[in-house]
Amino acid sequence: MLHDPIMSAQKIQVAVIGGGLVGLSTALCIIECLPQCSVTVISEEFSPNTTGDVAAGCLIPHVYPDTPLHQQKAWFKETFNYLFKIANSSEASEAGIYLISGWQIFKSAPKEVYPFWSETVLGFRIMDETELAKFQSYKFGQAFTTLKCQASQYLPWMEKRFKSKGGYVEKRKVIDVWDLHGTYDVVVNCSGLGSRDLFGDQSIYPVQGQVLEVNAPWIKHFIRDGDGSTYIYPGISYVTLGGTRKKDDWSCLPNAQTSKVILERCCHLEPSLYGAPVIQEKAGLRPTRSALRIVKDVLVKNGQQLPVIHNYGHGGGGFSIHWGTANEATKLLQQLIPFIHHFKLVSKL
Numbered sequence: 001m002l003h004d005p006i007m008s009a010q011k012i013q014v015a016v017i018g019g020g021l022v023g024l025s026t027a028l029c030i031i032e033c034l035p036q037c038s039v040t041v042i043s044e045e046f047s048p049n050t051t052g053d054v055a056a057g058c059l060i061p062h063v064y065p066d067t068p069l070h071q072q073k074a075w076f077k078e079t080f081n082y083l084f085k086i087a088n089s090s091e092a093s094e095a096g097i098y099l100i101s102g103w104q105i106f107k108s109a110p111k112e113v114y115p116f117w118s119e120t121v122l123g124f125r126i127m128d129e130t131e132l133a134k135f136q137s138y139k140f141g142q143a144f145t146t147l148k149c150q151a152s153q154y155l156p157w158m159e160k161r162f163k164s165k166g167g168y169v170e171k172r173k174v175i176d177v178w179d180l181h182g183t184y185d186v187v188v189n190c191s192g193l194g195s196r197d198l199f200g201d202q203s204i205y206p207v208q209g210q211v212l213e214v215n216a217p218w219i220k221h222f223i224r225d226g227d228g229s230t231y232i233y234p235g236i237s238y239v240t241l242g243g244t245r246k247k248d249d250w251s252c253l254p255n256a257q258t259s260k261v262i263l264e265r266c267c268h269l270e271p272s273l274y275g276a277p278v279i280q281e282k283a284g285l286r287p288t289r290s291a292l293r294i295v296k297d298v299l300v301k302n303g304q305q306l307p308v309i310h311n312y313g314h315g316g317g318g319f320s321i322h323w324g325t326a327n328e329a330t331k332l333l334q335q336l337i338p339f340i341h342h343f344k345l346v347s348k349l
């Protein structure tokens with residue numbers, strides 16, 4: 001849909017920077033909750049070239065050390081409940097959302113036998129000895145059912161839904177956020193690692209991750225080493241094997257030697273994977289910070305003001321909390337609306 005400035009002149013003009021998982025979900029949430037807003041997603045890249053397109057997409061929280069745990073818990077629950085409804089609807093197949101059961105296993109019992117998310121996933125229980133016997137050298141395990149998003153379907157599904165509600169998308173890089181001033185009343189920053197250059201945030205850094213997609217349709221359960229190093233996640237048409245976590249590595253090129261190591265580790269967990277044909281190798285950059293940044297701010301330059309909502313820093317856990325953080329950013333935008341109306345009036349005088 002083309003942007004019609006006359007039709008949307010009365011509305012609050014919102015620019016969402018970033019068309020990855022976080023940008024699309026935030027834009028969709030805003031357009032669904034705040035009908036007084038006209039929303040445009042501006043992004044250098046969209047699916048299939050975003051971080052989410054590399055991810056396994058499993059709902060299993062990653063902990064952000066400097067974000068209060070009660071918030072992380074609430075965002076995970078909101079995301080789980082939202083996706084669970086989609087998984088139980090006729091949209092499930094197009095959206096690529098489904099339930100998945102499996103095991104998280106440990107070489108010795110972890111400090112937290114019942115993690116904070118254990119009440120949200122379905123049927124969480126400690127594995128018994130018979131089940132654990134499948135995994136030599138693992139002494140403790142958790143079995144549960146969670147959800148998984150197939151990014152190659154979920155991201156385009158969100159974009160389609162957003163456009164069907166009147167949202168606009170533009171593929172371009174924003175060089176200076178002030179270039180949006182005048183056309184847009186408020187900017188929502190979901191640019192992930194782009195926040196380094198765009199907003200001068202030096203505390204966000206990449207944690208590079210590599211995965212393999214293999215053809216192994218007999219694998220029906222996920223298996224995750226509790227230390228997060230190795231995982232096997234069956235998807236709709238392939239099984240994702242991972243992983244690696246390389247801090248400050250900016251390369252998105254998969255490395256052949258790393259693939260070999262990942263495959264060896266996964267075969268150790270699930271020997272039936274020996275010989276499974278590799279379909280694809282991928283690497284992506286987790287936009288990482290010690291705390292998520294979800295705040296409102298007002299930039300000031302030469303007497304001009306530009307309200308900004310930030311929503312970034314989802315690291316290795318974006319799928320697990322994205323709908324909760326989209327709701328949070330939408331609430332912050334709602335709080336700004338009276339001020340934005342005021343700015344609009346003042347600038348017309």
Ligand SMILES: Cc1cc2nc3c(=O)[nH]c(=O)nc-3n(C[C@H](O)[C@H](O)[C@H](O)COP(=O)(O)OP(=O)(O)OC[C@H]3O[C@@H](n4cnc5c(N)ncnc54)[C@H](O)[C@@H]3O)c2cc1C
Nearest residue numbers: 018020022044045051055057058174194209317318319320
């Ligand atoms: C190997 C791997 C496995 C993972 N597995 C899981 C998992 O199983 N479960 C889970 O919960 N999470 C997982 N994740 C994490 C998850 O993928 C990320 O948290 C999430 O995708 C981050 O989304 P984002 O939208 O913030 O970032 P991105 O997808 O990086 O999006 C940022 C967007 O901003 C755009 N942009 C940046 N700067 C500018 C600019 N100046 N102008 C215009 N556009 C700009 C970019 O083009 C991009 O589209 C995994 C990640 C990796 C790498």
Ligand SMILES: O=C(O)CCC(=O)C(=O)O
Nearest residue numbers: 056209224228231243316
């Ligand atoms: O950690 C996992 O089990 C899922 C994959 C993931 O989140 C990651 O590699 O960042």
